Amino acid sequence: MTGMMKRNQVFSLLAVLLLSLSLAQSLPALTPPGAAGGIYTRNLAVKKAFFVNFQAEWNRLGIGDTFLELVESEPDVTQEDVSEFDKLLTVDIIGREAILTFYADGNFFAMARPSAKKTAEIIAAIRKQMDSPQKKGGWLIEESEEDDMSVVVGVSSDTILIASKGAADRFFAGDRGLKLPASGDLAIWLEPQPLWMYLDDPSLGLPPRAISAIKTFSGFVDAITLDLDGVHNKSSICFDPSQDPELADIFLLDDRAWNLADLPRGVTATTGVIDLPALGNYLNSWAADSDTDLEIDLSAFDKRFAMIDAGNNDPQQALQNPMGNLLFLLETKDSLTAEVTLLSWLQMGAAFSTPEGQGGFNVEPISVNGHEGKAVQLGMAGVLYLVSYEDRLALATSKEALKLLSAPKLASDPDFVRLSKILPAQYISASYGNYKKTLEQAAQLLPLMMMQSVDDAETQQAMAELTMKLSQFFSFVAEHTGGTIGYINKKGPCLVGAGFTEVDW
Numbered sequence: 001m002t003g004m005m006k007r008n009q010v011f012s013l014l015a016v017l018l019l020s021l022s023l024a025q026s027l028p029a030l031t032p033p034g035a036a037g038g039i040y041t042r043n044l045a046v047k048k049a050f051f052v053n054f055q056a057e058w059n060r061l062g063i064g065d066t067f068l069e070l071v072e073s074e075p076d077v078t079q080e081d082v083s084e085f086d087k088l089l090t091v092d093i094i095g096r097e098a099i100l101t102f103y104a105d106g107n108f109f110a111m112a113r114p115s116a117k118k119t120a121e122i123i124a125a126i127r128k129q130m131d132s133p134q135k136k137g138g139w140l141i142e143e144s145e146e147d148d149m150s151v152v153v154g155v156s157s158d159t160i161l162i163a164s165k166g167a168a169d170r171f172f173a174g175d176r177g178l179k180l181p182a183s184g185d186l187a188i189w190l191e192p193q194p195l196w197m198y199l200d201d202p203s204l205g206l207p208p209r210a211i212s213a214i215k216t217f218s219g220f221v222d223a224i225t226l227d228l229d230g231v232h233n234k235s236s237i238c239f240d241p242s243q244d245p246e247l248a249d250i251f252l253l254d255d256r257a258w259n260l261a262d263l264p265r266g267v268t269a270t271t272g273v274i275d276l277p278a279l280g281n282y283l284n285s286w287a288a289d290s291d292t293d294l295e296i297d298l299s300a301f302d303k304r305f306a307m308i309d310a311g312n313n314d315p316q317q318a319l320q321n322p323m324g325n326l327l328f329l330l331e332t333k334d335s336l337t338a339e340v341t342l343l344s345w346l347q348m349g350a351a352f353s354t355p356e357g358q359g360g361f362n363v364e365p366i367s368v369n370g371h372e373g374k375a376v377q378l379g380m381a382g383v384l385y386l387v388s389y390e391d392r393l394a395l396a397t398s399k400e401a402l403k404l405l406s407a408p409k410l411a412s413d414p415d416f417v418r419l420s421k422i423l424p425a426q427y428i429s430a431s432y433g434n435y436k437k438t439l440e441q442a443a444q445l446l447p448l449m450m451m452q453s454v455d456d457a458e459t460q461q462a463m464a465e466l467t468m469k470l471s472q473f474f475s476f477v478a479e480h481t482g483g484t485i486g487y488i489n490k491k492g493p494c495l496v497g498a499g500f501t502e503v504d505w
Contacts, residue, residue, distance in 0.1 A: 027099045027111045027159075031178040032170040035109075037190040038101035040180060045095030045115035047185065047226050050505045057476045061469045069462070092118035093160070101167075101178065104194035106149075109167035112160045123155045137172050182234070184223030191219050209289060215243040218493075230503040233486070238494040246282055250275045252490055253428060255303050260430045261411040261420065264327065264404040267311035267437045272429035272488075276301040276330075300337035302391075305330050310400045311437055315444040323382065323397040327404045330393045339388050342395070343376070350379045368405055419485040422500055429488040435501055439478035443471045480504045 028040065048055075058064065095115025102108045114122045127133070130142045130153070141154035143165065150165035163171065170176075181189045198204075199211045206214075222235040241248040257271040280298030287294035310325035332338040343363070350361035360379035366387075367373065373387035373394075385396040387405065396402040410416045416432050423430060447467045486499025 027097050027113065028178045028180050030111060030171065030176050031099055031101055031109055032103070032167055032175050033178045034103060034194060035101035035178060036104050036192055036194045038099060038178075038188075040099045040187045041094055041185060042097045043185050043226075045092070048095070048115070050226055050503075053480065053505065054477065057473060061472055063466070063469045063473060066462075066466045066469060093122055099178075103167065104197065105166065107164040107167040107170075109163040109171065110161070113158055114160070119158050123158075123160065126153070126155050126160060139172075141168075181219070182221045182223040184225045184234070187221070187223040189219070189221045193218065207289070209244075209286070212244045213247055216240055216247050228505070229500075230482075231501045233499045234497070235488075235499075236491075236494045236496045241493060246278070246285075248493070250278050250282060251495065252493065253303065254490065255428065256426045257429055258304050258306055258329075258331075260423065260432055261409060261416070263306055263329075263410050264308050264407040265410050265413050265416075266308040266327070266404055266407070267441075268309045268431065268433035269306065269410060270308075270429070270431040271304070271306040273303045274305065275303050276305075297341060300332055300334040300341055302331035302333050304392075308401075308404050310398075310404055311441060312400070313441070313444075315441075315448050321382065321398060323384075325400040326397045327401045328395040330395070332392055335388045335390060335393060338393055339386065342386065342393060343374070346376055346378060346384065350377075350381075368402065415483045416485075419483050419500065419502070422485060422498070423487050424489065427487040427489050428495070429497070431484075431486055433484045435481045435484045436478045439474050439481060443474035443478065446471045446474065 026042075092115040094112045095118065096113040098110070098112035100108070100110040113119075127140065130140070133140045133142045135141075136154075139154040139156050139161065141152055141161070143150055143152050145151070152161065152163050152165055152168035154161035154168075161168070161171070180187060181191065196215055199206060199214060216239055217237070218240040219238045220236070222233060224231060224233045226232075239248040239252060241252070251274065253273050253275060255273045257273050260269060260271050263269045263271060276298040280296040283296050284294065286292075306329040308327045308329075310327065312321075312325055330338070330342075347361045360377060362377040364375045364377075365372065366375050366385065368385075368387045371387050371389060373385060376384045376386060378384055382398075385394075385399070385402045387394040387396075387402075394405060396404070410432065415434065419432065447464065480503060482502030482504070484499065484501040486497055488495050488497035490496075
């Protein structure tokens with residue numbers, strides 16, 4: 001009871017601290033407007049209490065020290081460089097607030113307010129790196145050439161500035177006041193309209209139809225908020241149907257996905273809708289416009305699809321089976337025709353899956369729960385399993401994935417049932433995952449994958465130590481993580497989504 005009271009007291013201070021931070025002028029208010037995209041974060045210092053256990057484990061494993069040893073082993077790196085790098089290699093550098101934006105004219109702008117307790121140390125470290133600083137508008141700045149671009153680095157009493165000269169000049173001239181498209185502890189966005197002017201450049205040689213297709217995607221936003229129960233996020237991707245109506249209609253559907261609860265119980269499951277017949281026609285029309293000999297017939301398929309991952313607890317097997325243990329479900333209007341179509345694509349793919357180019361394509365009949373199916377040898381890529389139902393096709397990338405067709409439904413998973421309460425009655429897309437198992441699998445795979453990517457023996461030993469520590473950290477995080485769930489619905493010309501991941505801080 002005492003521990004719970006202490007924890008509640010810690011988090012009860014959040015509101016007071018957030019209020020005090022709001023009294024200062026926010027970094028977006030200081031940022032030049034008109035950005036084509038950016039990243040914004042806030043409150044990390046305030047919400048550092050959430051990460052106390054994770055930070056303690058990170059420090060216990062000595063991951064930061066091991067990484068610095070790798071940096072120190074690089075040529076021309078002095079101990080003083082490592083010491084200064086260590087001061088800056090911390091989330092405290094963006095502890096209170098940070099923003100990074102980029103602009104259509106090639107400029108960028110970044111600002112950060114470090115954690116209050118680290119502000120003096122971090123700003124002193126940056127000032128020490130300046131060779132010939134100058135004072136300007138209450139800032140100490142230095143300009144240098146980086147990759148054919150003039151970059152300005154500056155510090156004030158509590159804020160850091162790094163920007164291209166053009167963006168810095170706008171800031172010092174008072175051209176400020178960016179409006180964020182989303183709010184959260186971390187927000188990422190893209191508003192590409194300012195970039196469209198480059199599409200009309202004749203040197204690119206883009207046909208008018210390609211330009212319209214690109215302009216159909218009009219923006220993306222994803223915002224994450226940390227809370228007592230875990231991580232919440234909201235996202236949207238928007239379209240401009242006036243640019244390419246046919247393309248926009250493929251994604252902006254009023255149809256509903258399969259019920260997530262009715263899917264087989266795996267490590268992760270996703271269901272959604274996309275107009276496959278319309279997509280096939282759209283690609284064919286592009287091929288005709290470019291005089292390409294291509295004909296894609298997706299008329300036998302319908303709009304709903306799903307993907308379920310059975311997971312893999314054997315890292316060696318996972319490396320040997322790059323296709324994983326995945327089960328795909330594709331809704332059909334005519335299952336027989338859809339099966340013939342899919343087999344023809346697999347046969348073409350088999351031609352590229354052996355060194356001899358002969359394909360090694362072979363089909364054997366199988367039966368799964370009374371339904372006819374086929375085991376398809378796809379050259380050296382392995383065996384796929386295809387099972388036909390009245391209204392859908394099932395495609396499994398392994399025998400483990402094929403077993404999902406006989407597995408209990410997600411509705412029998414108590415963790416899913418608990419989290420599914422955030423789902424609306426209908427959705428055009430939804431997903432659920434056991435994040436704990438996903439992280440456990442990543443922890444097992446990480447050392448093997450990193451070892452295969454390094455040839456030098458000395459570097460391999462150092463990387464082995466680092467990756468083993470990271471693997472242990474992933475396992476620790478897995479113990480504090482639960483399920484993750486999310487959904488997407490159409491709202492006007494946008495696909496708007498929300499999600500949640502359980503975290504036991």
